[in-house]
Amino acid sequence: MENPHQTLKNIFTSYWHFLALQNACKLDIFDVISEQKYTFFSLKNELKLAEKPLFYLISFLEEEQYIEIKNDFFSLTQKGILLTKNHPESLKNACLLWGEEHLNAWQNLDFTLKTQKPAFENLYQLPFFEYLQKNPKKLENYHLAMCEYAHEDYKNMAEIIDFSTHKTITDIGGSSGVLIQNIAKKNPKINCILFDLPEVISIFKHQKKDNFDIISGDFFEKMYFKTDAIILSRILHDWNDENCCIILENCKEILQKNGIIYIIENLQNEQKTHLLSLNMMLMCESFERTKEEYQKLLQYIDFEIIDTKKLNNLQTILICKNEL
Numbered sequence: 264m265e266n267p268h269q270t271l272k273n274i275f276t277s278y279w280h281f282l283a284l285q286n287a288c289k290l291d292i293f294d295v296i297s298e299q300k301y302t303f304f305s306l307k308n309e310l311k312l313a314e315k316p317l318f319y320l321i322s323f324l325e326e327e328q329y330i331e332i333k334n335d336f337f338s339l340t341q342k343g344i345l346l347t348k349n350h351p352e353s354l355k356n357a358c359l360l361w362g363e364e365h366l367n368a369w370q371n372l373d374f375t376l377k378t379q380k381p382a383f384e385n386l387y388q389l390p391f392f393e394y395l396q397k398n399p400k401k402l403e404n405y406h407l408a409m410c411e412y413a414h415e416d417y418k419n420m421a422e423i424i425d426f427s428t429h430k431t432i433t434d435i436g437g438s439s440g441v442l443i444q445n446i447a448k449k450n451p452k453i454n455c456i457l458f459d460l461p462e463v464i465s466i467f468k469h470q471k472k473d474n475f476d477i478i479s480g481d482f483f484e485k486m487y488f489k490t491d492a493i494i495l496s497r498i499l500h501d502w503n504d505e506n507c508c509i510i511l512e513n514c515k516e517i518l519q520k521n522g523i524i525y526i527i528e529n530l531q532n533e534q535k536t537h538l539l540s541l542n543m544m545l546m547c548e549s550f551e552r553t554k555e556e557y558q559k560l561l562q563y564i565d566f567e568i569i570d571t572k573k574l575n576n577l578q579t580i581l582i583c584k585n586e587l
């Protein structure tokens with residue numbers, strides 16, 4: 264049976280666990296252990312770290328099964344391997360992302376609660392995406408983290424939706440391009456386009472293929488190409504209603520007649536998105552919307568949600584069309 268006193272006490276210090284991991288990632292401890300055999304002292308010397316705090320950190324990592332120690336030598340467990348940068352299912356950048364600015368913003372949640380303005384902007388004096396543009400290392404970390412999530416989240420997209428009726432599909436704000444490249448691979452006859460800001464496109468060394476193209480630009484400005492389907496995945500949840508309407512209007516401009524917009528989001532109320540909504544408010548003055556709220560936004564461009572499909576246990580695909 265739950266002991267409420269103990270439960271609360273555990274919650275108060277639960278961030279210790281995450282920050283221990285995050286700092287181990289920051290210091291590349293998991294990468295270093297994955298590359299060579301280390302004992303405690305050879306690791307300490309390699310990373311030039313202080314003995315006592317490193318001892319406690321390593322003991323914690325062993326206790327929580329991120330590393331194993333056999334005959335004094337360290338190795339990584341299945342969990343620990345996922346925090347190395349080169350693992351195909353790595354979550355190292357995601358781990359790094361949730362510390363730093365996100366953590367600082369969360370510490371200032373009271374500001375957002377009093378003002379309904381993003382604590383992030385109050386702290387850093389810039390909107391989140393402008394801040395990323397001005398800090399190339401942060402921009403890269405953010406998009407590598409998006410890429411790490413995308414591999415898992417979008418792996419079934421091409422099976423769930425039959426895209427074969429489209430000639431061209433564009434992933435607007437597609438970041439690393441994991442989603443649109445999955446679709447391109449499974450649908451060789453469809454012309455697939457990745458669209459994102461130029462600084463983002465240049466992070467990933469994409470190879471253009473016969474049915475995969477890249478266009479860089481800004482979705483708040485007019486886009487100069489045509490497509491008969493658009494994907495907006497985790498885009499609208501970054502913006503307030505006014506900005507969402509501008510994005511939707513610009514998307515409608517490039518859509519061919521009878522074009523489809525696929526909106527992929529975590530729908531508020533479908534699962535526990537309350538803290539996610541608070542996170543969006545802290546960072547971007549936005550929130551996770553309900554299906555009805557998306558429907559209301561879509562009315563602005565005379566679109567309707569004609570169908571919905573579950574993408575995974577968190578995200579839903581809203582299939583939207585101009586019904587006039």
Ligand SMILES: C[S@@+](CC[C@H](N)C(=O)[O-])C[C@H]1O[C@@H](n2cnc3c(N)ncnc32)[C@H](O)[C@@H]1O
Binds near residue numbers: 438
């Ligand atoms: C939350 S990420 C989603 C990335 C990707 N769609 C996914 O689901 O993993 C938001 C994306 O919007 C892009 N973005 C932000 N502002 C933009 C702008 N003004 N024009 C084009 N893309 C923009 C970002 O670079 C980023 O790739």
